[in-house]
Amino acid sequence: MKQNNTWMKFRRQPEYMGVVLLAVIIILNIITQGSDFFKASSFQTILSTNTPLIILTMGQCVVLFTGNIDISTGITMTLVNVFAVMMPQNVPGFPVWLAYVTGFLLAVLIGFANGILVGYFRIPPMLATYGMSYIVAGICLIICDRPQGKVSRDIWKIYKGNIAGIPNSLFFVLCLVLVWLVMKRHPGIKEIYALGGDEKNTYLTGISTVRTTIRAYLISGFFVGCAGIAWTMMLASANPTTGDAKTLQSIAAALLGGTLISGGWGSMICGVLGALFLGLVTNTTTYLFINLIPKFIPGFSVSTYYQDFVAQLIILVGITLSVMANSRVRTDASKASRPDKTPSGGNSGKDGDRQ
Amino acid sequence: MKHKIAAPSFLKNTAFMAFGLAVVLFIIMVIIHPAALSLNAVATILSIASMLVFVCAGQMIVITSGNGGIDLSAGAIMSTTACITVEYMNGNNAKLIPAVIICMAVGFLFGTLNGLGVTYIGIPALIMTLCMSNVLTKLQIVIGNGAPRGTVSKELTASLTHRFFGLIPGISLWAAVLYILVLLLLKHTKFGFRLNLIGINFTAASLSGIRAKQVQVLAYAFGGMFAGLGGLVGAGYFRQMQVSTFDSYTMQSISAVVIGGTLLSGGSPNYIGTIFGAVLLTVLSQFLSSINTSPAMRDIIMGIMLIVLLIAYNRKPEVRQ
Numbered sequence: 001m002k003q004n005n006t007w008m009k010f011r012r013q014p015e016y017m018g019v020v021l022l023a024v025i026i027i028l029n030i031i032t033q034g035s036d037f038f039k040a041s042s043f044q045t046i047l048s049t050n051t052p053l054i055i056l057t058m059g060q061c062v063v064l065f066t067g068n069i070d071i072s073t074g075i076t077m078t079l080v081n082v083f084a085v086m087m088p089q090n091v092p093g094f095p096v097w098l099a100y101v102t103g104f105l106l107a108v109l110i111g112f113a114n115g116i117l118v119g120y121f122r123i124p125p126m127l128a129t130y131g132m133s134y135i136v137a138g139i140c141l142i143i144c145d146r147p148q149g150k151v152s153r154d155i156w157k158i159y160k161g162n163i164a165g166i167p168n169s170l171f172f173v174l175c176l177v178l179v180w181l182v183m184k185r186h187p188g189i190k191e192i193y194a195l196g197g198d199e200k201n202t203y204l205t206g207i208s209t210v211r212t213t214i215r216a217y218l219i220s221g222f223f224v225g226c227a228g229i230a231w232t233m234m235l236a237s238a239n240p241t242t243g244d245a246k247t248l249q250s251i252a253a254a255l256l257g258g259t260l261i262s263g264g265w266g267s268m269i270c271g272v273l274g275a276l277f278l279g280l281v282t283n284t285t286t287y288l289f290i291n292l293i294p295k296f297i298p299g300f301s302v303s304t305y306y307q308d309f310v311a312q313l314i315i316l317v318g319i320t321l322s323v324m325a326n327s328r329v330r331t332d333a334s335k336a337s338r339p340d341k342t343p344s345g346g347n348s349g350k351d352g353d354r355q
Numbered sequence: 356m357k358h359k360i361a362a363p364s365f366l367k368n369t370a371f372m373a374f375g376l377a378v379v380l381f382i383i384m385v386i387i388h389p390a391a392l393s394l395n396a397v398a399t400i401l402s403i404a405s406m407l408v409f410v411c412a413g414q415m416i417v418i419t420s421g422n423g424g425i426d427l428s429a430g431a432i433m434s435t436t437a438c439i440t441v442e443y444m445n446g447n448n449a450k451l452i453p454a455v456i457i458c459m460a461v462g463f464l465f466g467t468l469n470g471l472g473v474t475y476i477g478i479p480a481l482i483m484t485l486c487m488s489n490v491l492t493k494l495q496i497v498i499g500n501g502a503p504r505g506t507v508s509k510e511l512t513a514s515l516t517h518r519f520f521g522l523i524p525g526i527s528l529w530a531a532v533l534y535i536l537v538l539l540l541l542k543h544t545k546f547g548f549r550l551n552l553i554g555i556n557f558t559a560a561s562l563s564g565i566r567a568k569q570v571q572v573l574a575y576a577f578g579g580m581f582a583g584l585g586g587l588v589g590a591g592y593f594r595q596m597q598v599s600t601f602d603s604y605t606m607q608s609i610s611a612v613v614i615g616g617t618l619l620s621g622g623s624p625n626y627i628g629t630i631f632g633a634v635l636l637t638v639l640s641q642f643l644s645s646i647n648t649s650p651a652m653r654d655i656i657m658g659i660m661l662i663v664l665l666i667a668y669n670r671k672p673e674v675r676q
Binding site for chain 2 (some may be wrong): 013022025069092117121122123124126127128130132133134135136137138139140141142145199200203209251255261262263306309312313315316320323324329
């Protein structure tokens with residue numbers, strides 16, 4: 001009976017569908033790839049290529065909690081990359097560490113500007129951040145117009161290295177998750193959830209909606225800055241174009257993990273799970289078409305274009321499942337908890353336990 | 356009252372403002388670059404804006420349906436039908452009518468899928484159409500096997516690029532026909548009225564007996580259909596196609612709709628404003644390229660302009676109200 005209770009409780013968490021999807025894709029991966037999946041090197045590759053996306057998704061999640069959206073994150077990450085790599089090369093005597101710090105601060109500043117536009121000027125968030133993404137893309141191209149530059153070996157070696165078989169990039173993600181868990185104790189974060197749950201009620205409670213929105217975008221900027229540094233170390237060069245595609249991936253990842261785009265529901269873990277799922281899908285379809293199907297159908301070969309097509313279809317199905325599961329959970333939760341607590345606020349149950 | 360001094364009424368008319376801004380920009384361009392005042396330059400602006408008008412019609416219908424409705428797959432649908440057109444026609448004019456029907460059907464199909472995902476499953480429009488655009492981009496590569504090879508027929512291209520009186524390109528006449536059709540659809544059909552109602556208040560509309568979900572699906576389907584038609588016209592204008600040529604039209608169409616004064620919150624479509632928005636965007640990009648700005652500066656100026664226009668026209672109401 002008790003176990004049943006835990007299972008039901010787990011099913012009501014926002015992470016539920018993210019965990020299920022990730023489990024399914026890992027099993028699929030093991031089936032298609034065979035025992036190679038358990039090699040340390042394969043973990044290393046998957047984690048180090050996907051760490052920027054994971055951190056970016058975490059940043060996106062914070063904004064999604066407020067019911068807003070930020071589609072300038074990918075290009076801001078690119079700006080950090082371009083700035084950190086090109087500045088020491090273009091300006092003689094510019095210390096490398098200062099370039100990284102300034103790049104990081106630029107990301108926070110752009111987050112702040114987005115917050116002002118969305119919170120204070122009340123522009124629809126999608127278009128405000130879209131306009132911002134144009135501006136940032138322009139700045140990126142001014143600094144560096146084509147992929148070039150080099151990160152010194154000492155720096156990227158740290159990122160690609162490992163301690164006792166555990167990749168350093170994983171430690172980076174874990175650190176940021178810890179930072180978030182500490183931050184979450186601050187009432188300001190509860191206000192962010194509340195804003196996403198119901199803007200009017202939040203306002204009536206006496207919380208400044210403008211300041212809360214700006215705070216969410218600032219925290220997002222912090223994570224985007226971190227993602228930019230991870231991205232720089234992963235690429236080990238400056239690339240002004242490829243980062244932009246990560247924005248949309250990060251939004252999709254946040255949804256896959258179980259964050260609701262309407263706000264007030266989800267957690268950081270959702271973002272991490274969703275991003276990992278997204279990273280593994282491509283891996284799976286590649287092996288599916290190269291390893292598994294030819295085993296059963298000899299001589300089977302299709303162009304690689306089909307792999308991408310199937311990967312996109314899987315993502316679409318995953319998002320559909322995740323959204324359906326979440327909307328069901330939310331109606332259940334609001335029915336179950338109506339008497340004593342509000343339905344909004346993803347972790348209201350946990351908070352209740354603590355107090 | 357916060358705004359004590361009432362602004363003159365013409366300043367509130369966004370369609371008029373968009374047109375005025377376009378004219379002012381054009382005059383500045385002529386002053387800086389006298390060569391810009393030629394029939395050819397005006398005709399180019401008209402053709403590019405007309406191409407935008409097709410996809411904008413669909414985008415506007417989707418945005419009007421409210422509930423955060425937006426179609427990020429418009430550009431991808433355009434590219435897909437354009438690829439289908441060149442692969443299918445392959446220079447043969449006898450296939451024009453089937454090609455038009457196929458393009459509209461394909462657009463309608465993917466639009467319906469978008470609509471079903473948004474209304475019945477409850478995926479946010481932003482995400483649903485975004486994923487759809489990713490799927491469509493890969494589909495184009497599959498259709499064209501990497502790079503589509505065919506061309507459209509000479510007659511189609513000629514009908515689009517022929518300039519009447521040396522000024523009005525054929526494509527603008529197509530756009531004018533479309534304008535009348537869309538206006539009839541919005542103002543004189545049951546669908547148009549219902550679309551407006553569900554955009555203003557979805558719940559109230561469904562309580563008053565409108566099958567709101569079906570209307571919304573139909574809105575997305577029409578959105579896809581117009582984008583599909585836009586793809587055919589675009590392919591006809593450019594003759595040859597590459598994968599995802601028209602992807603940038605997604606955001607351009609959204610910008611044009613917003614500049615034209617259609618509210619992002621739904622309801623109150625403003626098609627004439629949307630057309631002027633398309634003209635303004637085209638003039639602006641021509642202006643920026645005429646004064647030899649680098650692409651990077653052009654991006655920055657476009658971004659700043661979009662934000663300034665949004666602050667001026669499309670602010671959400673305060674929470675207090």
